[in-house]
Amino acid sequence: MVVSCEEVWAEISNYLDGEIEPSFRAAMEEHLRGCNHCSAVLDGTRNVIQLYGDERMLEVPLGFSHRLQRRLGENTQGTRRTFFGWMVAAAAAVLVVGGFEVGKSAGINSEMRSEHAQTANGIPPELNVIVSETGKVFHVAGCTFIHDKNRLRTIPASEAMRKGYVPCVRCLGQYLS
Amino acid sequence: MPGEASLLENPDQVNEANLIGRIRDGENELFYELIRPYERRVYAAAFAILRNEADADDVAQEAVLKALKHIRQFRGEAKFSTWLIQITVNEARMRRRKDHSNLIEPIVDRQEEDGSYTPRDFADWREIPSESLERKEVRQMLAEALAQLGQIYREVFVLRDMQHLSIEDTANALGISTASVKTRLLRARLMLRDLLAPGLGGAWSGRASFAKGSKPW
Numbered sequence: 001m002v003v004s005c006e007e008v009w010a011e012i013s014n015y016l017d018g019e020i021e022p023s024f025r026a027a028m029e030e031h032l033r034g035c036n037h038c039s040a041v042l043d044g045t046r047n048v049i050q051l052y053g054d055e056r057m058l059e060v061p062l063g064f065s066h067r068l069q070r071r072l073g074e075n076t077q078g079t080r081r082t083f084f085g086w087m088v089a090a091a092a093a094v095l096v097v098g099g100f101e102v103g104k105s106a107g108i109n110s111e112m113r114s115e116h117a118q119t120a121n122g123i124p125p126e127l128n129v130i131v132s133e134t135g136k137v138f139h140v141a142g143c144t145f146i147h148d149k150n151r152l153r154t155i156p157a158s159e160a161m162r163k164g165y166v167p168c169v170r171c172l173g174q175y176l177s
Numbered sequence: 178m179p180g181e182a183s184l185l186e187n188p189d190q191v192n193e194a195n196l197i198g199r200i201r202d203g204e205n206e207l208f209y210e211l212i213r214p215y216e217r218r219v220y221a222a223a224f225a226i227l228r229n230e231a232d233a234d235d236v237a238q239e240a241v242l243k244a245l246k247h248i249r250q251f252r253g254e255a256k257f258s259t260w261l262i263q264i265t266v267n268e269a270r271m272r273r274r275k276d277h278s279n280l281i282e283p284i285v286d287r288q289e290e291d292g293s294y295t296p297r298d299f300a301d302w303r304e305i306p307s308e309s310l311e312r313k314e315v316r317q318m319l320a321e322a323l324a325q326l327g328q329i330y331r332e333v334f335v336l337r338d339m340q341h342l343s344i345e346d347t348a349n350a351l352g353i354s355t356a357s358v359k360t361r362l363l364r365a366r367l368m369l370r371d372l373l374a375p376g377l378g379g380a381w382s383g384r385a386s387f388a389k390g391s392k393p394w
Contacts, residue, residue: 014359014363019344040301040374047374048369048370049366052339053339054310057310057319057339058339061230065216068216068241071238072209072241072242075245076208144341171214
């Protein structure tokens with residue numbers, strides 16, 4: 001089967017998503033080997049997907065989670081909020097502040113690896129987190145934002161922060177201010 | 178690997194179903210825990226449609242509150258995350274319609290959706306410049322290119338390529354066919370490549386910080 005440049009462009013997206021028939025894939029690959037234009041389009045399209053697919057492209061405004069939690073709180077108030085509930089919330093606040101103080105005294109957040117690092121509040125220092133040698137972010141196991149899956153290590157959160165890794169906004173968002 | 182992914186997801190799905198059940202029984206305060214894994218997706222979906230941080234922030238929060246209000250209508254036929262994004266997309270579209278006079282339509286989607294798209298630029302762009310994303314100006318450049326796409330392309334691209342939804346989930350969230358998702362995705366990806374190749378566009382080559390080469394990475 002011989003395919004034209006136009007046919008390659010029409011299927012380039014499906015090709016990258018693995019959504020084409022094996023026979024057509026083979027014909028496309030044959031075409032791509034001999035066509036610099038089409039292989040440049042393929043490479044560029046792949047770069048687009050890779051760049052935009054990076055977690056750093058999905059930034060949310062500072063304080064988004066807090067505002068959301070506050071509004072949800074306002075809307076759920078009165079349903080089950082008892083005196084005991086308020087005490088739990090107050091205790092949690094004390095823990096968060098305490099955790100931040102512990103973090104400061106351990107020299108955490110001293111040198112961030114990422115420029116868009118946010119302050120982390122109260123991440124349990126002994127929590128096991130995943131880091132990659134080349135990355136700048138630490139994650140909870142199973143987070144879909146873990147990249148570079150071949151060079152991962154599990155270390156305590158305190159060590160990750162000491163080494164300048166910053167918490168993933170996806171899986172550790174609740175600790176970010 | 179799909180097998181690996183589904184093993185990891187199953188406990189989460191069980192937990193999610195439990196949470197939904199408890200919230201339906203009146204434990205509304207658990208709702209944040211339920212939506213926490215998706216809050217960034219909700220914001221990004223709103224932003225894809227509204228292209229304005231303050232509006233997206235507001236609409237994302239409204240959408241979450243609406244989901245809480247209507248949680249009993251969620252039947253579990255679709256994934257919870259898809260249902261939540263559907264609500265967000267609808268809220269954002271309504272807001273957009275309301276404020277439509279303030280929006281200037283992008284110029285990039287001049288061609289018909291069903292027509293074929295001819296790449297304009299055959300510049301070589303083989304390097305994979307993920308490190309460049311550390312730079313705020315590079316992220317800004319990518320965001321600006323994305324903002325130039327027409328809404329129908331931007332919606333699909335954000336859900337599929339930035340939030341990594343499957344083609345089917347993207348189709349469900351937007352209320353369009355999977356064939357439309359594929360067509361629009363192709364167009365969105367090729368348009369972005371045209372806007373960004375070579376490197377991040379010629380404008381970058383003159384910058385002092387990139388003076389050593391023609392590409393910023």
